[in-house]
Amino acid sequence: MTLLPRRAPRALDRFHADRPWDHNAHFHRWILRQLPARVGSALDVGCGTGDLARLLAARAERVQGVDADPVITARARELTPAATPVTYTVAEAPGGLSDGPYDVITCVAVLHHLPFTEALRAFRDRLAPGGILVVVGVCREGTPADRLLGVASIPLNIGMALLKNRGRPAPRPVSMTARTSPADMTFPEVVREARAVLPGARLRRRLFWRYTLVWHLR
Template sequence: MMPLPRRVLRALDRFHAARPWDHNAHFHRWILRQLPGRVGSALDVGCGSGDLARLLAGRAERVHGVDADPAIIARARELTPTAVPVTYTVADAPAGLPAGPYDVVTCVAALHHLPFTEALEAFRDRLAPGGTLVIVGVARELTPVDRLLSLASVPLNIVMALLKTRGRPVPRPVSMTARTRPADRTFPEIVREARSVLPGVRLRRRLFWRHTLVWHRR
């Protein structure tokens, strides 16, 4: 994010602490729009408390959610009704990912925690022919475009917080319990490396400090 005066940052922190909303979940419906109406199987890497995995279960006959955090996997299992066809596994990605193949692989705000190229190769290799990979990621800000989108996201972030919480303070949602870390790759670096692994991949910068990646395996 572009530097702001310290007192403004403190005020924004207080505001968002009282009205938190999930920036990653904001992209879940967009992810579903990138997928076919029905698929056989889906893999959600870095599934957290399972919000996206449960949504994918509306499209897929079976869904496998994977996360390295045992506590959040336990929470995902608690939140998922037994009738919903989702299986959760504690595993480190990319080495511990199930073999597949899968018709859909998703990964939201987790790729920057993983060895980048190895993770993309693992996602690619687990896709069935005709399968779709969808990633929502974060990048280190560097370019003027990055900073412009970051600045534009600040007032929109306030508007979204008011809309999603209806202006009232709410409890902070639990999507993960493990410690997060900042992204170390810039968006141009991500584009360059992704194109070397996934020919024809589509990447876009997005508001709310995110970018997206979509790739279809032929």
């Protein structure tokens, strides 16, 4: 945003406040493509209203969704059909996570709210042999590449907002929570600390101010 005129960020904020769309849900299908066709168990950390947990239930025999917000966790239960093999727990991650092990662990736009290294260790220790960790994260702009991707995301972001809202103002999706504290780690810092805990982890900058991390426990 620093490459734009000073007033542009405020105008964009007003535009997206009227036409919100869920950037995190945009990555859900990508997450599913990283996973095997069938798994035994899955854990979604920071599950919110359970959108991803319900998608994981199509692949997993059982899914555990965990979120620190009791109100949004109650909403997740309301939105999940009784026959769906998903259970929800109100708990703070990483300390409140059950021991597992899990074949799949997902974490979308939550890791920057947690103690980074401690959380990755907790995820690693709860994976079953052969398990996979998939993270969609948020990092602070700190390099020219970050800023260029941010600028490139702006017209795409506007286009997605218009497409998803059919050009009209719309209410905020229920899946979008108010927990939006900014990230304090840059992408190079994320890569360095993540690979110290998860050797061989694949990390990539993404559009829409996100990065992805994929790691397999061999």
